[in-house]
Amino acid sequence: MLDERSTRGEDTRDRIKQAARRLFADRGLDAVSIRDITREAGQKNAGSVNYYFRSKEALIAELITDIAAILEVGRNRRVDAMEAAGGPASMGEVLDILLDLSDRTSEGIPADGRRFIDRVMASHSELLFEAIHIDLDTATRRCVVHLRRMMPALPEIVTGQRIRLAMLQAFAFISSRPSAVANPALWPEGWGEELARRNLIDGIEGLLRAPMSEETRRHL
Structure with missing residues (x-):
């Protein structure tokens, strides 16, 4: 019974x-x-x-955790393969894993699950940052360790801010993709295509590698 x-x-x-x-x-x-x-x-x-x-908030957190667990399985496989091959060879290789939008990392996630995560990224990214502090995010943490190692020597406060800025850029881009596919005329040419993803990877790498300006240094 x-x-x-x-x-x-x-x-x-x-x-x-x-x-x-x-x-x-x-x-x-x-x-x-x-x-x-x-x-x-x-x-x-x-x-x-x-x-x-x-509560509703606890329900949302569990839904995020469920999907994060699936995503991390695919990402961990890719990080394992990269490290086994002696990598990463470049910062772009790491960012490619974090920004992988293909079915190989989201297999097993229902269509409404992908749309749900897009909504979270677009309007409640803080909930995803909270999820990053759980044990399920091992691949994300491993990638961040590699990124930090390849960044220039900067004060920790600046490094931490750049990592967070990079993640916010990634969330904003990923959450915009469904709209770009549905309404391409409202977005820059090719926004829903692979070119835009690669362009984002280049842009984030530039953000992470850029030297700190004297103006920024004066605010430390």
Whole structure:
């Protein structure tokens, strides 16, 4: 009986997560209420979301963690292969892993999961930065270690800011891709194509490698 009850509870939990992910992907995080999620999941008890997840914020965090876990598997494989071959040979090689938008790193993520992450990147990137502090982000951390090693010698406060600026640029670009594909006339030519991704990699490398100006140094 306990096993049956536990199974039913897990099924309900999964239905709530699937419903929430779908709604967040379609409407955005702020436009979806707990009541919307409860209704979409087919739950009669208005307190179901809080019962299983404590809060809307905790539910969002778990959805991010689920997707991050899948992404990290693919990224870790690529980092393993790069290091086994004696790499990285360049900063661009590391950035290519972090900015891999292909199916090889997102296999197993449902379509609404990708759209959900795009929404998070576009409007709530701080939630992703929080997720980076969990154990699931080993590939991301490994990549950042390599990037730091290849950056010029800078004060730690400047290095940390540049890493964060690079990630914000990456989030903004990735979250813009669906719109660029759907409405190409509203974006610079080729924004939804591989050229733009490679251009971003070059731009981020320039940001990370640039010497610190005297003007910036005066503000330390």
